[in-house]
Amino acid sequence: MNYRLAQAVIATFQTEDSRMLGERISKFSYRAWKGTYPWLDASGLAIYFLDRLHVLHMNDAIPPRVLLRLKKNAADNQEKTNRLFEEFLKINRDFKNAGISYANLKGFTLAPDAFSEAALRCQLDLDFLIANHDISRCEQIMRRHGYLLTGIGSNVREFKAGGEGTPCLRNLYKVKPQRCVEIHFADDRGWDCIHFQDDRLFRLSSRRWRDLELPILSDSDKFIAQAVHLFKHLKGEWTRAAWILEFVNFVKFNQENHTLWIEVQRHVSKSEEIALAVGVATLVSRENFAMPFLPEVLTWTISQLPRPVSLWIERYGKRIVLAKFPGTKLYLLLCRALSHAGRGELCEVSDKLFPLRRPAKITVTNRETRLSLRLRGALDEIGYFFFGCAFTWNRVAVT
Structure with a gap:
């Protein structure tokens, strides 16, 4: 990874001086860009950066092959966003029809405040806030949509569907069969890391998507x-x-x-x-x-x-x-x-550097999943475990 290039990418969001930015960005070779792709993708900035290049009229400042890759990423992400949006509408319809007290969180609800359009954001899942008393009805709806409960926290439950296969970074922008929904529950224990009474469902706003008027946070x-x-x-x-x-x-x-x-x-x-x-x-x-x-x-x-x-x-x-x-x-x-x-x-630093608990599952299988796919999922889990071990050892060695 070229850290100077990563800093130059960050700089495009800090100023409107396209001449200075163009001179800075154009110094980097295709090889430098290729080595920085993993950071650009994982950081979530790739498509935002492409949009920024358009706004500043700086498309010519980067190698043509890099520009072509970013445009392909954007096109793939547009298709993936469209597919996710359809899922978003289907689940919302069922929640509304069931009379569940809920709100949409994050994702699509943050446009246009946090980003001008949803396809600029690399969104991976859907999030909902559900009243605590509607947990069972919510789970029934998720099962009807083919989701399995894969994780339980103090005030959140994770559901996954289409788990035959393992998502990977190189397919980050492509439509994939895997779907993920996080259901957050509003109760007196607070939300996320904040110990504060969660009364967000009592002061909701709303937004219209197509024929649906849907609840969102204030x-x-x-x-x-x-x-x-x-x-x-x-x-x-x-x-x-x-x-x-x-x-x-x-x-x-x-x-x-x-x-x-x-x-x-x-x-x-x-x-x-x-x-x-x-x-x-x-x-x-x-x-x-x-x-x-x-x-x-x-x-x-x-x-x-x-x-x-x-x-x-x-x-x-x-x-x-x-x-x-x-x-x-x-x-x-x-x-x-x-x-x-x-x-x-x-x-405890030792607990963080050498965790004793098994990491979260990255694949979802059930009894109907073919044996070959279950074995592949198990191998992916093992690979992910050793990837985590390598990360821990590298940080310990550096320390």
Whole structure:
């Protein structure tokens, strides 16, 4: 991977100076681009970068073969997005017909705030927020659509379908048989990593897609959910650069939405944990992308960050974005900074470097799956395990 090239890609989102950017980008050879493809894909920036080249009239700044690849990625992703959108509508129809209390999360609901159109985003799954009392009816609907329950958390359940085969990075943008849905449940235990009463279903908004008027989160809840999601991943090995860019885009798009920022102020004043998540997400975003305008409430959340946390972001925030998949162990230093500031539990480094529990399954099979495919799935699981071991050993050796 060419880190200078990755930095040049990030720079295209930081300024409108196309002449300077063109001179910088055009210095890199096709070989440098080819070696940086895995980062460009895993970071989620590939199609956003192509769109940025069009906006800045800089298509000629990159090798023709690179431009052709990006355009093929965009075309494939458009088809995949269309297929995912049809699934999105089918599940929504069944939820509405069943009278389930729910809302759509992330993904399609973030346009046009976080991205101008859905096909620019490499979306992998669908997310819904369901009232706690509708769990059983929700599971019945998912089974009717061919989904199997593959994971259970404190307030989330993962469903997968079409599991014959293993997704891989080289087919990231292509239509694939595998489908994934995450169902988040709203209850008094809080949402994601925030221990705060989840009352989002009581202040929903709505949006029309085709003939359906569908429930979505309010603007303030969408923004806070982005911050919480970003904060959660910063406390783990891998954070996609695209999530940070989308957070920045959301702020820019809503810079005159005073009602939104008043609501955000109300939430952060009630919860130190939400204020912490918003502050961390805002500061790491400002470190990586241009944010000339910050609402007063976001400036305030940054000022309230514990000094060790601010120092971690200033020291490692850009390294996180430039990391190769599957990430780094730098998050352990953030966890330590949070615990020293009394804002998190002290994690045992040995447990993180040498986890004793089996990693999450990456394939889904059932009794009807052919034996050959089940064996292939088992081999893929073994390969994934040793990939994780290599990642751990590499980080330990570096440390």
